[in-house]
Amino acid sequence: MKFSLGPSLFFWPKKQVEDFYYKAVNSSADIIYLGETVCSKRRELRGKDWLNLATNMAQELTADNSVKDKEIVISTMALLESPAEIQVMKRLCDNGELLIEANDLSAVQIMHELKMPFVVGPAINCYNLSTLKVLLKQGMTRWTMPVELSGDWLKNLLQQAEQENIRDQFECEVFSWGYLPLAYSARCFTARSEDRPKDDCQYCCINYPLGRKMNSREGEKVFILNGIQTMSGYQYNLINEIPELDKLGVDIARISADSEQAFTQLTNFRQQLDTPARYTLDGVKECNGFWHQIAGMSVA
Amino acid sequence: MELLCPAGNLPALKTAIDNGADAVYIGMKDDTNARHFAGLNFNDGKLLKAADYVHQHGKKLHVAINTFAHPNGESRWQKAVDNAVAIGTDALIIADLGVLDYAANKYPDVERHVSVQASTTNLEAIKFFKNNFDVQRVVLPRVLSIQQVRQLAKNSPVDLEVFAFGSLCIMAEGRCYLSSYMTGESPNTVGACSPAKYVRWQETENGLESRLNDVLIDRYQEGENAGYPTLCKGRFEVDNNVYHALEEPTSLNTLELIPDLADMGIVSVKIEGRQRSPAYVEQVAKTWRQAIDHYKSSPDNYEVEGRWMQTLANLSEGTQTTLGAYHRKWQ
Numbered sequence: 066m067k068f069s070l071g072p073s074l075f076f077w078p079k080k081q082v083e084d085f086y087y088k089a090v091n092s093s094a095d096i097i098y099l100g101e102t103v104c105s106k107r108r109e110l111r112g113k114d115w116l117n118l119a120t121n122m123a124q125e126l127t128a129d130n131s132v133k134d135k136e137i138v139i140s141t142m143a144l145l146e147s148p149a150e151i152q153v154m155k156r157l158c159d160n161g162e163l164l165i166e167a168n169d170l171s172a173v174q175i176m177h178e179l180k181m182p183f184v185v186g187p188a189i190n191c192y193n194l195s196t197l198k199v200l201l202k203q204g205m206t207r208w209t210m211p212v213e214l215s216g217d218w219l220k221n222l223l224q225q226a227e228q229e230n231i232r233d234q235f236e237c238e239v240f241s242w243g244y245l246p247l248a249y250s251a252r253c254f255t256a257r258s259e260d261r262p263k264d265d266c267q268y269c270c271i272n273y274p275l276g277r278k279m280n281s282r283e284g285e286k287v288f289i290l291n292g293i294q295t296m297s298g299y300q301y302n303l304i305n306e307i308p309e310l311d312k313l314g315v316d317i318a319r320i321s322a323d324s325e326q327a328f329t330q331l332t333n334f335r336q337q338l339d340t341p342a343r344y345t346l347d348g349v350k351e352c353n354g355f356w357h358q359i360a361g362m363s364v365a
Numbered sequence: 366m367e368l369l370c371p372a373g374n375l376p377a378l379k380t381a382i383d384n385g386a387d388a389v390y391i392g393m394k395d396d397t398n399a400r401h402f403a404g405l406n407f408n409d410g411k412l413l414k415a416a417d418y419v420h421q422h423g424k425k426l427h428v429a430i431n432t433f434a435h436p437n438g439e440s441r442w443q444k445a446v447d448n449a450v451a452i453g454t455d456a457l458i459i460a461d462l463g464v465l466d467y468a469a470n471k472y473p474d475v476e477r478h479v480s481v482q483a484s485t486t487n488l489e490a491i492k493f494f495k496n497n498f499d500v501q502r503v504v505l506p507r508v509l510s511i512q513q514v515r516q517l518a519k520n521s522p523v524d525l526e527v528f529a530f531g532s533l534c535i536m537a538e539g540r541c542y543l544s545s546y547m548t549g550e551s552p553n554t555v556g557a558c559s560p561a562k563y564v565r566w567q568e569t570e571n572g573l574e575s576r577l578n579d580v581l582i583d584r585y586q587e588g589e590n591a592g593y594p595t596l597c598k599g600r601f602e603v604d605n606n607v608y609h610a611l612e613e614p615t616s617l618n619t620l621e622l623i624p625d626l627a628d629m630g631i632v633s634v635k636i637e638g639r640q641r642s643p644a645y646v647e648q649v650a651k652t653w654r655q656a657i658d659h660y661k662s663s664p665d666n667y668e669v670e671g672r673w674m675q676t677l678a679n680l681s682e683g684t685q686t687t688l689g690a691y692h693r694k695w696q
Contacts, residue, residue, distance in 0.1 A: 143540070144484075144486060144508065144537055144540075145486060145487045145489075145490075146486050146487060146508065146509055146510075146513050147487075147513060147516075148487075148488070148516065150487075151487055151488065151489055169484075169486075169487075169490060170483075170485070170489075170490040170493045170494075171487050171488075171489030171490040171493065172489075173493060174489045174490065174492050174493040174496070175489055177493075188540060190433055190460075190461070190462075190483075190484075190539060190540070190553065191462070192433035192434060192435070192436070192461065192463075192553070192554075193433070193434045193435065193436050193439055193461070193463050194436060194439065194463070195434070195439060195461075195462070195463025195464070195466055195467065196433075196434075196461060196462040196463040196466075197463075198463070198466075199462045199463060199466050199497065200462070203497075211542075211553075212542060213542040213545045213546070213551055213553065213554065214554075218435070218436060221435075221436040221437050222436040225436060245542075245546070247541070247542045247543055247546055248536040248537070248540065248541040248542065248543050249508075249536060249537045249540050249541075250508060250535050250536045250537065250611075251507075251508035251509065251510070251535075251537075251689075251690035251695075251696045252535060252611075252612070252690070252695065252696050253696065254610065254611060257610070258603045258604075258606075258610065262693070262694055262696065263693075263696040264693055264694075264696070277603055277604070278603065278604075279601045279602070279603050279610045279611075280601060280602045280603070281580055281581045281582075281601060281602070282581055282584060282600065282601070282602055282607060283581050284602075285580060285581070287547075287580060287601065288543070288546075288601075290603065290610065295536070295541075295543060295611070297546055354546075354549065355545070355546075358549065359549045360545070360546065360547055360548050360549045360578055361542065361545055361546035361547070361549070362546050362547060362580075
């Protein structure tokens, strides 16, 4: 099983992003996703900057003979509303070199027209075998399971794919660690939290490198506001389930790029394959409910 | 411009038709539709009666099969499509790509509409549905501004339907897992958001509290209007500030946009609320019928009447309405 570093979902200053990915390239991640997936107004790095960064990382990896089979993937936006956003995405898709993660069916359409393979990211609703087949026909080579689905759901689906002899046509990736992306809206909740309209957001997301906590009035960390995205208040953690994922035939476990903590998690998660240890999750900071088909925010 | 009304049961369906709906949309009595609530929706017998009533009156029936099929239950979604076609539905409203594929292959002549749950917000995504499943219509999510809707309408290769009135879903529909995060059940997987079985009301010394799977959604003081604890409409705390962090209890109302929507060629305006009573359907259908007819008879003199707004506000969450994302300021 491989381990990937998911795209950073937050808005960080350019220097911080570059430093982060410099470390990422030297980390134990087998696959590194990068790019803006949440909001097109976040322009510390523009489309071409992401592309440059990704290309430089890929070249660095090629030059370093000690590194084999590392992959750089460009992630694209989940909620696209304007022709301008589509234009930026088209340029990313048509980069001619790097693999693309589609997070909206518009990206699937573009990649299909380009006749290029692509990864289906967690923001595309692929819940069953018929949908997998539709996406395979479009050029999907890797499928990331929607975050709300469970281990049993996945087991069923992968068994069906085996039975239909299509399991070898795609890799399966599971979001395994980090704050979960849960919803997308027209409204910017971070701007709202500062009492600003979205059109005058002053890019305030940059002041919250881990988003803004939205708690219940009893102090329960319910959600995180991250611009137009709402995230889980707890960090999802499938570290104890890694041997199970491996047994199910999951090809890749995704560690989300919440912070540099992700690099430690990449190491810890990989260790679970050889020498599994039992971790006790902190129920007021972590969760694993989705995998166990109970409330996502709970710990099984 | 078609007035498309919701019906959760036969009386609501008849009321909708009798009060001016051009078309009615309904769902089946299982988890294949996104209003899978106890005591709601249509079994096979009722489905047939619904189709008969609608067609006898020269109107249209749309059947919503708009949740996502489970891996061990795809046949249930396919059977829903078969049943809808068997009773002569005029259109299938579908969200799942696999179900759309099934319907397009098996019943190429039955109109297919892309459900709002499929979250189709741009031209390339619309092309995806047109190219792969030859859909006739896309229902737009409630995340686009009116300018964005206009731009799409200008270029779309298929007809567009928009939400006109009803409970306001503030997230891109079909892409919101907040409900399953809190309860384990979401619109996508079980056909319900913030399901009633997880709701608990409690009178406490701090006030009346509403909870969803034990999480405090809101707390009301004496005299405050308490609404259903849909989790995105509660009051939460962000850095010591307690407010409706995502959205207030409010409903979408676009009466004032009728001239714009008609001008840009929107083919259908949809009323939300299959879970609501026949009385609600009656009031909304009647009001919207009047408004659309009023516009058609004299487009240049169209003005929203105060009594329409009052009627609709009374049927709305928190008795207030908004233009939602259509209006940039809301965003």
